[in-house]
Amino acid sequence: MLAQETSQLLKKHQIRLDRRKGQNYLTNDHILAKIIENAQLNDSDVVLEIGAGIGTLTLPLAEKSSKVVAFEQDKRIVRVLRERLHELGISNVEVMEGDATKMEFPYFNKVVSNLPYQISSPITFKLLNYNFDYAILMYQLEFAQRMVAQPGESNYSRLSVMMNLCTHTELLFNVPKNAFLPPPRISSAVIKLTPKKNPQADKFFANTCRALFQHKKKKSGKALLQSFHEISDLNLDRTTIRDLILKLDPELTEERVFKLNEKEILTISRELKELMEGYDEKNG
Ligand SMILES: C[S@@+](CC[C@H](N)C(=O)[O-])C[C@H]1O[C@@H](n2cnc3c(N)ncnc32)[C@H](O)[C@@H]1O
Numbered sequence: 001m002l003a004q005e006t007s008q009l010l011k012k013h014q015i016r017l018d019r020r021k022g023q024n025y026l027t028n029d030h031i032l033a034k035i036i037e038n039a040q041l042n043d044s045d046v047v048l049e050i051g052a053g054i055g056t057l058t059l060p061l062a063e064k065s066s067k068v069v070a071f072e073q074d075k076r077i078v079r080v081l082r083e084r085l086h087e088l089g090i091s092n093v094e095v096m097e098g099d100a101t102k103m104e105f106p107y108f109n110k111v112v113s114n115l116p117y118q119i120s121s122p123i124t125f126k127l128l129n130y131n132f133d134y135a136i137l138m139y140q141l142e143f144a145q146r147m148v149a150q151p152g153e154s155n156y157s158r159l160s161v162m163m164n165l166c167t168h169t170e171l172l173f174n175v176p177k178n179a180f181l182p183p184p185r186i187s188s189a190v191i192k193l194t195p196k197k198n199p200q201a202d203k204f205f206a207n208t209c210r211a212l213f214q215h216k217k218k219k220s221g222k223a224l225l226q227s228f229h230e231i232s233d234l235n236l237d238r239t240t241i242r243d244l245i246l247k248l249d250p251e252l253t254e255e256r257v258f259k260l261n262e263k264e265i266l267t268i269s270r271e272l273k274e275l276m277e278g279y280d281e282k283n284g
Pocket residue numbers: 021022023024025026027050051052053054055056057058071072073074077098099100101114115116117119
């Protein structure tokens with residue numbers, strides 16, 4: 001049903017979808033129903049949708065909520081979406097034309113999106129700056145697995161640490177390639193992401209994480225030494241950096257990066273930040 005409707009609409013408007021723009025449109029009714037069910041919307045919800053396309057998710061979201069704010073970058077697609085909403089008499093959707101990574105988001109309390117994959121990372125980090133109840137998001141499977149990975153697992157990464165510290169993230173279900181038109185090269189997965197109330201990650205923490213994960217298999221003290229430029233732009237010599245690292249908790253600096261959990265990395269970054277502030281004061 002959805003597959004047929006999608007092909008007909010695209011044909012009518014002579015639109016060829018472009019994979020490079022992340023245009024893989026959901027054509028599986030069952031998956032659509034599962035996404036909507038997991039969103040658990042009510043009539044006071046304001047839903048943010050990134051990459052609305054021709055409205056596959058937008059229409060059921062509009063039916064179940066008070067309002068949908070729908071971002072779409074492709075002008076041709078925006079025209080189809082607006083026409084469709086007009087024809088169906090749907091008036092509670094605000095279509096925002098443009099690049100969602102660069103535009104301010106108006107108020108929303110839930111997010112439901114089948115994300116364009118090339119902006120998965122910037123959009124996820126951008127969402128962390130907003131206050132909302134939860135998000136139901138479709139990602140490439142590999143990215144979703146990295147989001148939920150735990151210390152010691154092979155795909156544990158900087159992204160996993162940030163997600164563990166700032167959110168509760170759960171992989172809800174996998175989605176096969178043939179659920180889309182055109183089918184993407186890799187499978188997808190739907191994630192539920194709930195922001196934690198008191199996010200503790202500041203820029204220093206993010207930089208510490210970046211430095212550590214450049215040497216994921218090394219001991220964390222060694223990783224910090226080798227990538228210290230990611231943390232500070234002070235031009236410190238190697239001996240000074242080594243001395244600073246020696247003052248950190250040795251139980252943590254002797255551990256391999258991929259085995260550290262988010263709280264341990266937070267401890268490293270806090271201790272290091274304090275030491276750096278002390279160093280700054282002493283050296284003017
Ligand atoms: C994976 S499709 C999802 C379409 C529809 N929501 C669905 O589920 O079938 C992603 C959509 O995001 C749009 N898009 C790509 N990059 C974007 C960006 N930076 N900002 C807003 N929309 C973007 C694409 O044009 C495409 O329509």
